[in-house]
Amino acid sequence: MSATFASPALKEFDTLNWPVRTEENWRFGSWKEANLSSLKPIGEGQPAPLPEPLDGFTRLVIQNNTLVSGECPAVSVVDQSFGPISRLGSPKLAALHAAQSKMGLDVRCREDLSLEVIYLISGEGLCLPGMVIEAENGAKVRVVQRFLSTDDAPATVVTATDIRIGAQSQVTCLVTQELNPQSKLIRFADSTLQESAKSKLAVVHTGAKWVREETYSTVDGSEASSEILSVTLPTTGQEYDQRTLQHHGARNTHSDLLFKNTLFGKARTIFSGLIFVDEGAHGTDAYQTCRNLMMTDQGEAHSMPGLEINADDVKCSHGSTTARVSDEEIFYLMARGISPRNARSLVARGFSVEVIERLEDDQLEALALEVVDRKFAIAD
Amino acid sequence: MSSETATVQQVALEKDDVGNFFYPEKHRYDAGYGLTEKTIDYISKVKDEPAWVNEFRHKALKIFRSKPMPTNWATKDLDNIDFDAIRYYLSDGATPKRSWDDVPPEVLETFDRLGVPEQERAFLAGVEAQYDSEAAYSNVKEALAKEGVIFVTCSEGLKEHEEIFRPWFGKVIPTGDNKFSALNSAVMSGGSFIYIPPGVKVKHPLQAYFRINSENFGQFERTLIIADEGSEVMYMEGCTAPKFETATLHSAVVELVAMKGAKIQYITVQNWSSNVFNLVTKRGLAHEDAEIRWIDCNIGSRLTMKYPGVVMKGERARGEVISIALANDGQHQDTGAKMIHAANHTTSNVISKSISVGEGRSTYRGQVHIPKHLKGCKNNTECDALLINTNSRTDTYPAISVHGNQHVTQHEASVSQVSEEMLFYLQQRGLSETQAMSLAVNGFINDLVQEFPMEYSVELKRLIDLEMEGSVG
Numbered sequence: 107m108s109a110t111f112a113s114p115a116l117k118e119f120d121t122l123n124w125p126v127r128t129e130e131n132w133r134f135g136s137w138k139e140a141n142l143s144s145l146k147p148i149g150e151g152q153p154a155p156l157p158e159p160l161d162g163f164t165r166l167v168i169q170n171n172t173l174v175s176g177e178c179p180a181v182s183v184v185d186q187s188f189g190p191i192s193r194l195g196s197p198k199l200a201a202l203h204a205a206q207s208k209m210g211l212d213v214r215c216r217e218d219l220s221l222e223v224i225y226l227i228s229g230e231g232l233c234l235p236g237m238v239i240e241a242e243n244g245a246k247v248r249v250v251q252r253f254l255s256t257d258d259a260p261a262t263v264v265t266a267t268d269i270r271i272g273a274q275s276q277v278t279c280l281v282t283q284e285l286n287p288q289s290k291l292i293r294f295a296d297s298t299l300q301e302s303a304k305s306k307l308a309v310v311h312t313g314a315k316w317v318r319e320e321t322y323s324t325v326d327g328s329e330a331s332s333e334i335l336s337v338t339l340p341t342t343g344q345e346y347d348q349r350t351l352q353h354h355g356a357r358n359t360h361s362d363l364l365f366k367n368t369l370f371g372k373a374r375t376i377f378s379g380l381i382f383v384d385e386g387a388h389g390t391d392a393y394q395t396c397r398n399l400m401m402t403d404q405g406e407a408h409s410m411p412g413l414e415i416n417a418d419d420v421k422c423s424h425g426s427t428t429a430r431v432s433d434e435e436i437f438y439l440m441a442r443g444i445s446p447r448n449a450r451s452l453v454a455r456g457f458s459v460e461v462i463e464r465l466e467d468d469q470l471e472a473l474a475l476e477v478v479d480r481k482f483a484i485a486d
Numbered sequence: 487m488s489s490e491t492a493t494v495q496q497v498a499l500e501k502d503d504v505g506n507f508f509y510p511e512k513h514r515y516d517a518g519y520g521l522t523e524k525t526i527d528y529i530s531k532v533k534d535e536p537a538w539v540n541e542f543r544h545k546a547l548k549i550f551r552s553k554p555m556p557t558n559w560a561t562k563d564l565d566n567i568d569f570d571a572i573r574y575y576l577s578d579g580a581t582p583k584r585s586w587d588d589v590p591p592e593v594l595e596t597f598d599r600l601g602v603p604e605q606e607r608a609f610l611a612g613v614e615a616q617y618d619s620e621a622a623y624s625n626v627k628e629a630l631a632k633e634g635v636i637f638v639t640c641s642e643g644l645k646e647h648e649e650i651f652r653p654w655f656g657k658v659i660p661t662g663d664n665k666f667s668a669l670n671s672a673v674m675s676g677g678s679f680i681y682i683p684p685g686v687k688v689k690h691p692l693q694a695y696f697r698i699n700s701e702n703f704g705q706f707e708r709t710l711i712i713a714d715e716g717s718e719v720m721y722m723e724g725c726t727a728p729k730f731e732t733a734t735l736h737s738a739v740v741e742l743v744a745m746k747g748a749k750i751q752y753i754t755v756q757n758w759s760s761n762v763f764n765l766v767t768k769r770g771l772a773h774e775d776a777e778i779r780w781i782d783c784n785i786g787s788r789l790t791m792k793y794p795g796v797v798m799k800g801e802r803a804r805g806e807v808i809s810i811a812l813a814n815d816g817q818h819q820d821t822g823a824k825m826i827h828a829a830n831h832t833t834s835n836v837i838s839k840s841i842s843v844g845e846g847r848s849t850y851r852g853q854v855h856i857p858k859h860l861k862g863c864k865n866n867t868e869c870d871a872l873l874i875n876t877n878s879r880t881d882t883y884p885a886i887s888v889h890g891n892q893h894v895t896q897h898e899a900s901v902s903q904v905s906e907e908m909l910f911y912l913q914q915r916g917l918s919e920t921q922a923m924s925l926a927v928n929g930f931i932n933d934l935v936q937e938f939p940m941e942y943s944v945e946l947k948r949l950i951d952l953e954m955e956g957s958v959g
Binding site for chain 2: 428
């Protein structure tokens with residue numbers, strides 16, 4: 107397998123350019139951050155204490171590029187990338203992953219699976235883990251990916267996940283990212299859904315200095331349903347740049363995207379989303395909502411919700427709002443003896459919880475909430 | 487022949503008839519094909535312009551040449567414009583007539599057929615009628631002129647009212663704003679200059695009518711409207727062109743300046759024939775407590791790219807864009823709005839409704855910008871799209887940037903179609919499918935149509951009925 111992607115990708119990597127300001131997919135984005143030309147591959151990872159395991163999940167631990175503990179019959183480790191395709195502005199970075207990644211997980215499920223993968227990132231340099239998840243035969247798959255820093259070194263993680271969901275199968279995936287504030291994360295998240303397949307793909311970002319995330323969901327099978335969720339809590343010095351595309355290629359498909367950003371300090375967020383409906387994809391039912399909660403007067407939120415509809419007989423809508431916690435809400439809570447500061451926190455937490463509840467999985471919800479609360483404790 | 491088919495044919499004829507006729511060209515001045523420094527000097531000479539205008543044009547030409555086509559975000563159809571196959575200036579002299587009696591017969595007949603003199607008598611406070619590059623007629627009611635209202639062509643404005651004109655000219659939309667504003671600045675001709683003195687409230691609308699009569703022609707009118715403190719004005723523009731085989735270019739620049747407490751309403755009913763590239767830059771500058779409203783309806787043209795904007799520079803200024811677009815076969819209506827909040831407590835509202843018929847494509851592009859260190863800004867954006875046929879297409883690309891936590895913005899967009907149930911219900915009551923569809927479409931935009939003055943809203947409904955002919959079944 108190793109020759110499949112690496113050598114053509116290397117050629118492609120050489121011919122492509124790093125992102126530039128004028129690209130529409132980098133509008134408002136910090137395109138300079140994406141230039142990784144000066145980076146060297148990351149070294150050996152360091153062991154570190156691990157978080158509490160999740161009940162009933164098989165745990166794999168990866169230090170930088172090496173699987174150090176855990177095993178699972180459905181998972182094989184491959185020594186290179188499966189070749190992500192960037193359709194949302196970063197082909198150079200996707201080619202970089204394809205050309206240089208040394209470690210990927212190949213997850214094939216024909217029956218139910220609960221998998222927890224912990225990425226412990228340490229040291230300076232470029233780390234390129236990847237993962238393919240294939241669910242077939244009506245399998246219900248739950249995957250948790252946790253990105254954690256074990257030191258203060260500025261690491262750059264370029265990661266790709268490709269989720270292929272066969273007919274009648276289901277995948278619920280939660281990614282939590284708590285990297286140190288010097289690190290960067292670039293993440294490609296692709297998913298393809300066949301007939302009556304279901305997906306719930308959620309991310310929680312609280313760490314890293316800069317995150318660029320490109321989520322591309324292809325709903326290719328009729329009656330398939332894709333849910334995309336995100337909660338982020340950036341503060342001063344952090345910028346989260348999320349680009350999404352919900353691609354409907356078959357009749358009677360459904361997708362629903364809900365992104366909520368709570369901005370502290372001088373945080374900066376960019377959301378660009380597109381619902382794309384192919385010709386003939388009648389009966390599409392697609393929604394997209396991005397909401398920004400501004401906790402301070404120095405935050406900066408850019409939203410670009412988009413629609414491209416090439417078929418009639420569809421129901422599509424998007425909405426985007428930006429505001430702070432309303433005075434009425436604060437007043438209501440103050441009237442019940444809660445301090446203004448606590449009232450604000452409560453409302454803000456409720457704002458994030460609304461997304462997390464959509465996971466409809468107690469264990470995953472508890473984990474996401476734990477990550478969110480950790481950030482609230484230090485950000486406010 | 488059944489009576490229904492006869493009516494349909496009649497209606498189709500009538501629809502084509504609205505603007506589809508032309509007279510043989512009789513131009514005293516013709517700058518020829520293509521655009522060079524010589525074209526510009528020719529235009530300046532015919533118009534007997536001051537040196538600063540000629541310099542301004544030359545600078546603009548350099549900028550136009552240096553700027554790339556915006557095809558990185560806009561449609562590739564722009565590449566089909568052949569700038570060398572266009573004539574940039576055609577006129578019969580640069581001075582408009584003050585009386586219809588002095589207007590050449592074929593020009594008078596043209597505007598008569600379009601109903602312009604009739605409307606002037608009925609309800610307008612002033613009219614300018616532009617025929618190819620120059621206004622053939624321009625007049626404002628005497629009572630208004632006495633109050634100090636200036637309504638002249640742009641060329642007259644820059645020569646005779648330089649002290650008011652020049653400080654604001656090119657300030658709202660700088661030459662280098664985009665490739666087509668630069669093109670307009672290089673070869674501008676025609677358009678209006680309006681000045682409303684402080685406190686004057688013009689009760690009846692002022693109107694401009696733009697007519698293209700010649701083939702392979704580019705119309706580049708330039709309009710500047712200044713409403714001084716506390717004044718109010720409503721300006722309406724209409725346009726038509728005959729259907730030629732070749733592409734025609736219309737690239738206007740419209741600048742509005744509303745001083746403290748002033749109100750400007752700018753109404754457009756765009757009904758260009760389907761060979762016209764309509765690439766227009768429109769922006770208003772609203773000072774303290776001022777209000778600028780763009781009411782925009784796009785039915786015609788091959789490609790329209792138009793994003794009226796308001797820069798809210800003074801506290802409590804208000805901007806609004808109300809937009810209706812209808813894209814039929816072979817048409818792309820790429821419209822939207824730009825709301826730049828530059829002062830505290832400024833509010834803006836955008837409501838856009840588009841209808842795509844047949845293989846038509848309608849696009850909404852919006853920008854809302856609230857920079858740092860402001861408070862109390864509000865924006866509301868709603869865009870709704872209606873798709874009539876299987877091949878119809880619609881896109882929405884808004885961008886909302888908010889800095890700080892003292893603002894409220896909301897954006898909502900939806901796409902839908904006319905439901906089978908609704909059509910069935912109406913057909914049950916004896917309407918034909920086409921009538922039912924027309925009724926549904928008119929219902930979809932009804933609340934926006936009401937924002938237009940009476941005379942226009944009636945016309946608008948009729949135009950939409952005509953467009954809906956033959957779209958179903």
